[in-house]
Amino acid sequence: MKNYLFLFALIFTSTVCMGQEADKVLGVVLDASNDLPLESVNIVNLNQVIGTTTNKEGSFEISAKVNDTLHFSYLGFKSIKVRVTNDWLKFGSSNIKLTESALALETVTVNQLKLTGYLEVDIKQLPVINNNYRYSISGLPSAGYEAGSKGAITKIIGSIFNPADFLHRMFGKKSNELRKLKKMKEDDEIRNLLASRFDREMLTVLLQVDRVDLDEIVSQCDYSKGFIQTANDLQILDAISECYEEYKLLSRGRGKRI
Template identity: 85%
Template sequence: NSKGEFKITAQVNDTLHFSYLGFKSIKVRVTNDWLKFGSSNIELTELALALEEVVVNQLKLTGYLEVDIKQVPAINDNYRYSISGLPNAGYEASKTSGLTKVIGSIFNPADFLHRMFGKKPNELRKLRKMKEDDEIRNLLASRFDREMLTVLLQVDRVDLDEIVSQCNYSKGFIRSANDLQILDAISECYEEYKLLSRGRSKRL
């Protein structure tokens, strides 16, 4: 009934298993005392566990291929992914070294920025558009691993840090900033680079 009272047929040494949602399950053995007195009280211990809200998202697509591809978990670095809708098309993870570019930047920082920015105007214009997307901004604001930025800019981690460094940002900022702050810093530096490039072209 509503008070939790019930009757059940049992014999001595039978084991009864009681369970209820939100309470700890318990097993009890029927004894002679139960049969002698005719009734017994059994108490269940409440589980005092407060479960916080958990949001489970397998993949949160943004509509930008570069960002969405990066969210696909890569178990094997040499795994080949196929692109739906494009027959015989796919891509594989690859690792390239930025050592040559970094060494060059030590001797000529301006030349380094020209190579990184001048040859990627389309990617940087796309980045500027992505930067205005709230969903992209929220996604980047929660990341600190630079993986998504390296894919978007098509550079490795060493080159990415070098770009921010050549834009006169401190090592402390590079270490502590989230991906969104790094993106904003690179975008601002790119705008300054364009102004300087136009000014240099006019002088020439």
């Protein structure tokens, strides 16, 4: 009897261990043109909102379950999504190949200033620089909203009403995506990944919005055009997250439910 109990315990333990191992997928990311390994490829599990990168050999390991979607992105290569299958979990490592994308440089025109020596004339040739400020709103935990060149009162009033309605339209039916904001902020791997990126690709994929809507969200949250153009993806994430938290406070104050 004791032998049967021991055998049952052994089988149960082995099953649990195999189940735990099956929660991770292994792989190697290769350049499709020459099969050479790619180092530092960004990999994010879109379902669990966790990330990792490949090592020098192109290898990676990430937690995943069946039907989870992994997003692979690398500078100069086309990003792809790969669905996790039973076979992948069961049989181990898999090769993922990325294809190099053609990059076109935009033409940049540099206009030389022609100074006349007269201050009144020359000063008009200088580009206009918009100073951005942040106005605090009483009762909110953050430092407030960043404002551009409009009047302070107009901007503050707009920041209270306009973003709330816009965000409700954008995210009212996307509770899962909003929950991802918190997960993204908590995952150090994803934060490090976003801090080095400026293309907004990962944010649009995780939040399921296009680039135009993403910029519009930040703009309606009263962040300046200059901030939107120069901020990295992590700063954009924090801006959206901060705006959403303030939106929830304002909505509760007006008796709305999120």
